[in-house]
Amino acid sequence: MSSTIDTLVRMANQIAANLAHEPEPATATAEHIQLFWDPRMKASIRAHDGAGLTPVASEAIRLLADA
């Protein structure tokens, strides 16, 4: 059974993969996470060192942190 951060990383990657055809995938991914993840989940992924995140997901998390 995966740990919670593994789950969050997988979720973020999955969102990014499915928004790949948006005009700005990283922004769309960041917006999705902002609208649907609870504060603990957002804090958790922001604090994470980025291991396992795809490039788009990684960029999205960075945009989230800046917001």
Added chain:
Amino acid sequence: MTYQPQADFGTPAIKSTEQVTLTIDGRDITVPAGSSVMRAAAEMGTSIPKLCATDSLESFGSCRLCLVEIDGRRGTPASCTTPVEPGMVVHTQTPQLQKLRKGVMELYISDHPLDCLTCAANGDCELQDQAGAVGLRDVRYPVAASHLGQAKDHSNPYFDFDPSKCIVCSRCVRACDEVQGTLALTVESRGFGSKISAGLASDNFMGSECVSCGACVQACPTATLVEKKVVEIGTPDRSVVTTCAYCGVGCTFRAEMRGEQLVRMVPWKDGKANRGHSCVKGRFAWGYAQHAERILSPMIRDQIDQPWREVSWDKALSFAADRLNAIKAQHGPSALGGITSSRCTNEETFLVQKLVRAGFGSNNVDTCARVCHSPTGYGLKTTFGTSAGTQDFDSVEDSDVILVIGANPTDAHPVFASRMKKRLRGKDGRPGAKLIVVDPRRTDLVKSPHIEADHHLALRPGTNVAVLTALAHVIVTEGLADEAFIRERCDWDEYTHWAEFVSLPTNSPETLAAVTQVPAEIVRAAARTYATGGTGRGDVSQRPKINAAIYYGLGVTEHSQGSSTVMAIANLAMATGNIGRRGVGVNPLRGQNNVQGACDMGSFPHELSGYRHISDGSARALFEADWGVSLDPEPGLRIPNMLDAAVDGSFRAIYIQGEDILQSDPNTHHVAAGLAAMDCVIVHDLFLNETANYAHVFLPGSTFLEKDGTFTNAERRIQLVRKVMTPLNGMEDWEVTQALANALGLGWSYNHPSEIMDEISRLTPSFAGVSFARLDQEGSLQWPVNDANPDGSPIMHVDGFVRGKGKFVVTDYVPTDEKTGPRFPLLLTTGRILSQYNVGAQTRRTDNSRWHEEDVLEIHPVDAEDRGLKTGDWVKLASRAGETTLRTLVTDRVAPGVVYTTFHHPDTQANVVTTDYSDWATNCPEYKVTAVQISASNGPSDWQRDYEALSERSRRVVHTEAAE
């Protein structure tokens, strides 16, 4: 008012704009053209004697009782088979007619038992009524050859069949054909030997294809087919119209009572969702309300390994409140949350989310839609602007093409399926609608009596988006798109971006066939049928506009690309202009009786009622002003995230109303770990369900018969639930939630659910015109009900989409992470069966279990042979998440490489096997795709044995002697 059965007009109502005026018995009446003379007379208040006619069935003309005299016509035509004509002059009572009718009745009664006084139909028998109506005084025929003295068939658990009382009116046979569409009955032999047969000579009702819907029982004019409860109790003396608590069709019934005892549930003919029909569950399976396992007293325990202690309501509520307050003080409001029930009323759901938001102080509220139709909410909101289906059920009557994807309505939405089958079979020279089915299994819609799909796309589980993209490819590249509609109603740039994408050669049916396992020519034919009604190529502008509707279910949503699939469906509908009128649209078949309502009421962690995001300041302000609290603007936790947070230690208390996450949610080990980690689990339910194994507080609930409120069905139709008996547990569910809220100091004082609906209506624009008074007056209302739509909205997006322009969204196929391989070479998908409902909490506690006593694993003959398996063998079903054991059924309904089971029985532990993978946008679990291996087994797995022991230990109850 004394009991009256619902009026029977003899023949069905005809929809026609043309009106005809005729004269019956000296009075003028105007009716739609095509109506029968019998119906016209009935609408005028004159009941022409009849036996073989009833208004749910087409006229038959066999009993010859309804004869009338018509000026200018010879003889005595049957009024049921005679259509009205302008200026017709009809006489329904003349000396000649009296004589003929007495003759007919004399013949019927000459071969009928004369035990009226002890017969179950005494007082409710049309034969009695007609004998009286025609003035029958003696029967001159001696008893010679007759059909009396035959054995009764008691095999069905809910109704009896007594051939001796049959008058061979054939209403039952016709009901099984026309209303239900199962065609299980026939009349065998002839003359005095005529007998209703449920199949072969060796079949009784239980052994036949009969699905026990009860349409025949309802249609039968005598006691030949009669409910066992009527035999046991007697005839009812009052009736109350209420709404079924099983599936999302939302059938309305007359609950026929004697005092507080329910005698029978008879479908209400004026119910707009069901139009007088029902299934075995709604009509017969309500006995769970009095089942021995129903818990009637609150119970508490300090630790989950202790037995339960029965206590008073006050004690249970203060125990719960103390724990909740302590957790909130120590860990903050975000450590508490709740799950609303999709089976409880709108008012009750609204109160639970209010308790969480205003009482606990967080947005950690979620509902079972998480695991079923949350992708519908996301997908349709993104593309159209509303999180719900676009049509009403009646709309299927105007469809020319029906596409069913990921749904098995004959099992899961049977009453709607019967209506769909009517349209598929065609009538009166109008050809049946074309049918396309996209499903890995050969469901009954693919092939069953009088029904055959024009195209069956038996795709590999997990490839929905690829199939829909291939269909879109054909529509765009073959010029079948409705560009006029798109230009007017959608964003043209978004359309061209999407059209370019689907036109890519990599998205052609030929290329994608390798992924989907659907041959390209079938995809091309299906796409052309959906877009044009035909399968040939050709200039679409030359063809008449056809109506194509899409119906879909959990086979679409319960996937890692569930939301994408919903959007792909919306794209197809928009591309072909199939939105905004009757006969078309995108129709999610919502599962539970009130899952639509639960979503409407703001049960999602990110939304307030009416689908307004919690971050929307003006929406929040409206609630804050009304409730007198400030609300958290950040989205809360979804159920799977609640469980993760529980394991991490930051989520510690939960109030679960009417939901059994331990049985219904995926990855049972994960759910169990999450529940076990919490300090305060409050379960509010009818029975000690699986989740209650991990609970500290149990609050007994009330059934739908014991409360007032509203349910909203899959058509967005809000219908009243009316209380017919006092709650055995002492309180209606909304009163329990209010009591808990007040134990936490919230000071609520609702006196009746109508007050809660008034609050919902004040705070939710799409419910602005809804009230109990209005619902009582109209029967039902489909939201939105507001100034723009004062009488509700049967069809949505008529002039424009709710979001303005329809949005085309590019949905690329992203394969699921759940891969088959050498260790797990088969794909498991799951579904439902007609007689059991969801986790079986209600139906397993009724006689419905006789049809489905255990979940079985469907496996293709090739896969079975490879493993040396035959039907009935125990097999171990293993996935990367876990393993369980169940029995097999070898069948070719599934394709090689695919296995299938249901999840109605907790001892199957089917969800031990399902994974954590879920939809990218909503976390809706991917129940429909699990990589598994099957092997022969000796019996239940270790986990199942351990779980059974745990369940038994957890259900010990210490009963108190007297009130505290």
